Amino acid sequence: MRDLIRILPARRLTDPETDPHLHQEWLVTNGLGGYASGTVSGAITRRYHGLLIAALPNPLGRMMMLNGLSERLRLPDRTVVYTGAEELSAVPPESTLAAAEFRLEAGLPVWRYEVSGFVLEKRLLMPYRQNTVHVTYHLLTGEGRLRLGLRPAIHFRSHDAPVNLDDGQKYTLTVCDDQFEITGRADLPLLRLLTRGPCAAFTFDRKETSSIPYPTERSRGYQWQGSMWSPGYFRSDLGAGDRITLIASTENWETLRALTPEVALQAEMDRRQILLSAASPAARDDLGAELVFAADQFLITPVGRVEDAARARATGDETRTVIAGYHWFTDWGRDTMISLEGLTLATGRKQEAAWILRTFAYYVRDGLIPNLFPEGQKEGLYHTADATLWFFHAIHRYSEITGDRTTVKMMLPKLIDIVEHHVKGTCFGIHVDPADGLLVQGQEGYQLTWMDAKVDDWVVTPRRGKAVEINALWYNALRLLEGWLHEEHEYVHSVQVREWAERARDSFNRRFWFDAGGYLYDVVDKEGGGDDPSFRPNQVLAISLDHPVLDESRWPAVMDAVTERLLTPVGLRSLAPGSPDYKEKYYGDLRSRDAAYHQGTVWGWLIGPYVDAWLKLHPGERAKAREFLTGFAPHFNEQCIGSISEVFDAQAPYTPRGCIAQAWSVAEVLRCWVKTA
Numbered sequence: 067m068r069d070l071i072r073i074l075p076a077r078r079l080t081d082p083e084t085d086p087h088l089h090q091e092w093l094v095t096n097g098l099g100g101y102a103s104g105t106v107s108g109a110i111t112r113r114y115h116g117l118l119i120a121a122l123p124n125p126l127g128r129m130m131m132l133n134g135l136s137e138r139l140r141l142p143d144r145t146v147v148y149t150g151a152e153e154l155s156a157v158p159p160e161s162t163l164a165a166a167e168f169r170l171e172a173g174l175p176v177w178r179y180e181v182s183g184f185v186l187e188k189r190l191l192m193p194y195r196q197n198t199v200h201v202t203y204h205l206l207t208g209e210g211r212l213r214l215g216l217r218p219a220i221h222f223r224s225h226d227a228p229v230n231l232d233d234g235q236k237y238t239l240t241v242c243d244d245q246f247e248i249t250g251r252a253d254l255p256l257l258r259l260l261t262r263g264p265c266a267a268f269t270f271d272r273k274e275t276s277s278i279p280y281p282t283e284r285s286r287g288y289q290w291q292g293s294m295w296s297p298g299y300f301r302s303d304l305g306a307g308d309r310i311t312l313i314a315s316t317e318n319w320e321t322l323r324a325l326t327p328e329v330a331l332q333a334e335m336d337r338r339q340i341l342l343s344a345a346s347p348a349a350r351d352d353l354g355a356e357l358v359f360a361a362d363q364f365l366i367t368p369v370g371r372v373e374d375a376a377r378a379r380a381t382g383d384e385t386r387t388v389i390a391g392y393h394w395f396t397d398w399g400r401d402t403m404i405s406l407e408g409l410t411l412a413t414g415r416k417q418e419a420a421w422i423l424r425t426f427a428y429y430v431r432d433g434l435i436p437n438l439f440p441e442g443q444k445e446g447l448y449h450t451a452d453a454t455l456w457f458f459h460a461i462h463r464y465s466e467i468t469g470d471r472t473t474v475k476m477m478l479p480k481l482i483d484i485v486e487h488h489v490k491g492t493c494f495g496i497h498v499d500p501a502d503g504l505l506v507q508g509q510e511g512y513q514l515t516w517m518d519a520k521v522d523d524w525v526v527t528p529r530r531g532k533a534v535e536i537n538a539l540w541y542n543a544l545r546l547l548e549g550w551l552h553e554e555h556e557y558v559h560s561v562q563v564r565e566w567a568e569r570a571r572d573s574f575n576r577r578f579w580f581d582a583g584g585y586l587y588d589v590v591d592k593e594g595g596g597d598d599p600s601f602r603p604n605q606v607l608a609i610s611l612d613h614p615v616l617d618e619s620r621w622p623a624v625m626d627a628v629t630e631r632l633l634t635p636v637g638l639r640s641l642a643p644g645s646p647d648y649k650e651k652y653y654g655d656l657r658s659r660d661a662a663y664h665q666g667t668v669w670g671w672l673i674g675p676y677v678d679a680w681l682k683l684h685p686g687e688r689a690k691a692r693e694f695l696t697g698f699a700p701h702f703n704e705q706c707i708g709s710i711s712e713v714f715d716a717q718a719p720y721t722p723r724g725c726i727a728q729a730w731s732v733a734e735v736l737r738c739w740v741k742t743a
Contacts, residue, residue, distance in 0.1 A: 070355050072170040072708055074106065087168065091706050091726050092175040093392055094199075095363040096121070096192040099128060099370075101392060102199050103726075106168045106177075106707070108150020110134055111282040113292075114393035117190070119225045120197035120316045122255065124370040127442030128225045131257050132314045133294055135201060138215035139163065141182050149179050149188075170708045172338050173359030184208035186304075193330050194337055195367060198315035200327050203263075205304040216312055217273075217299035218259065221292060222250040226394055226441060229280050229292030239297040241268070245319060248297060255316040261300055262327050263310025271298040287655025338362075344414030348743030349736060353699055357736040360709040361409045364389045364729040365418060368397065371444045374425060386421040390438075391712055391725030398438040399426060399446075399453035400516055401730050403460040404671060408733025411467045412740045419464050420473055426457065430480050433487025434496075451496050451507035451514035454484055455539035462546050462612060474550055481547055482559065488540070489566065495530075499591075502577065503569035504532045505540040508593060517604075517640065517664035521657045527664045531592035534578055535604035538615045541570045545613035574608070574615050584623045586616070601642035603632050603672050610678035621683055628676070635697025636714045636722075637731075638672035640664040643716070651715045652723045659723075666716035667723070670698070674734030677742065692742040698735050710735060 087107035100121035118132035167178040246259040284290035311327035390401035410419035436446025491497030508530025544567035551560035586605035608616035649662035705722040710731040712724030
């Protein structure tokens with residue numbers, strides 16, 4: 067499996083500021099929602115960059131516990147160089163050693179440094195389901211001894227907190243033999259540090275550095291200068307073949323000592339081999355295998371919601387959920403349901419799919435599943451009109467692929483309740499219009515569809531009224547429920563649901579067809595009256611879902627228009643060029659970004675519905691459909707190495723933006739990769 071290696075292309079540098087390794091990032095996760103992440107160069111440019119972001123019980127959530135390690139190399143002639151970026155001291159460029167190579171080995175990052183005949187490799191991993199990181203340095207070759215110095219940099223805070231946060235906490239270092247403990251606020255766990263390797267020693271040399279810049283935060287309009295503290299540095303003299311590992315953790319000492327660095331690496335490699343062997347055969351090598359590793363990063367056991375775990379275990383389940391995107395998203399209902407098939411079913415993780423579905427089923431309130439669970443909180447927020455309808459879609463895909471009808475049968479009362487709440491009317495103005503059987507949504511101050519950008523009180527794309535994809539999902543949910551009721555011989559209920567579905571379909575095809583344009587309105591009976599002819603990708607769902615609501619005779623016209631106006635190599639534009647609100651780029655401060663978020667910006671996940679719809683028009687042409695995914699291959703070297711970004715600019719070169727790794731982007735490309743094999 068170590069043959070699954072992604073090596074970044076060699077760099078051609080004329081100006082250090084244009085170094086692509088300053089912008090290319092890596093990500094390692096721990097199956098709990100915690101992670102380690104940074105730039106390939108080593109520079110810390112985001113508030114989220116750190117070597118140990120621990121997932122802690124509520125109300126703490128994810129906490130920055132180890133921001134970085136400054137790495138100092140002293141050669142036998144006493145020349146000193148620093149690898150990557152030295153955050154705690156001013157280091158001249160001539161003393162900075164860039165990596166000769168960066169690669170992902172079975173999805174894990176490895177750096178290679180070369181200087182004066184020495185070749186040093188660094189690799190990083192997080193043992194699964196531990197808030198622990200191992201950073202290992204292996205001197206491959208070199209004459210004499212190379213002294214390695216490692217200075218930890220620390221600023222305990224929420225990973226989402228501003229970098230200039232000053233909560234007055236004081237840090238204390240406690241040392242007992244080879245065990246180092248750093249304490250901060252009373253409500254935070256200890257940070258434990260341990261080294262494993264030859265001749266390791268520690269020098270107490272407290273240092274606090276202020277005005278450390280975070281360039282990416284500055285470009286995004288956030289606080290961009292902060293402070294870090296260090297207790298001193300570890301050092302080790304390495305000869306050829308020697309290894310030293312620095313272990314940082316919030317776990318107890320027994321857990322830290324239970325896994326040697328060698329055992330931890332082998333265990334993680336074994337786990338990844340098991341992931342590949344369980345995945346679809348089409349996803350066991352090359353890009354498919356990398357997508358499996360990327361998918362694994364989003365499936366987590368949520369440690370914060372203790373009640374969830376107790377309840378699940380009482381029924382023989384385990385809790386699982388999906389992180390929507392790294393670095394800042396938590397678990398979102400919509401993203402989870404759209405991602406479920408790609409993340410779990412295409413990867414052979416069927417049991418985890420069932421656990422996710424049952425976890426969300428528990429949280430159904432007033433006919434809705436949660437839109438999201440905020441960081442550090444145990445109760446969900448329910449302001450969504452489509453997540454619950456995607457829930458039906460996810461259950462159907464799960465039951466079709468696994469053959470598990472028991473789970474569907476257990477959920478049937480809740481599914482009936484969901485539909486009845488929608489028919490009668492539920493929260494946020496979500497209700498069926500008795501005049502035509504179409505689903506209406508919208509409430510002042512809320513953004514209820516997936517196009518959910520909001521800045522302060524400004525809802526950028528409110529889409530209040532009867533939105534095209536909401537009604538496509540509504541019809542699909544009704545047809546699915548009708549079938550499940552029929553299977554359980556609930557004939558009276560199934561007849562009623564069929565009538566609702568048929569009425570919705572008839573009204574949809576009368577109301578949504580924009581004859582002058584030859585495509586579908588985005589919203590009919592919109593707020594303030596009239597219909598919205600904005601050309602958006604939402605209409606594709608009227609074709610792509612298992613029960614398409616749009617009359618088949620209109621599919622070619624819609625897909626031809628979508629292909630011409632919205633398709634890019636990395637997904638679909640959220641609004642067609644030429645529209646008054648169209649934005650070519652997604653950049654700037656929060657207001658500027660959200661103004662462009664769904665106004666042209668390309669979304670990778672939309673390639674999934676597009677491929678589904680295209681194959682309905684061209685059945686059997688899987689090789690041609692696979693070509694729609696080829697644009698994602700070069701992207702694997704662009705932003706988060708080995709993963710897929712949340713969004714892209716609407717025009718070439720389609721610069722990746724937003725979250726560096728997004729669940730539904732990875733899931734839909736992986737699902738379609740398997741589907742088009």
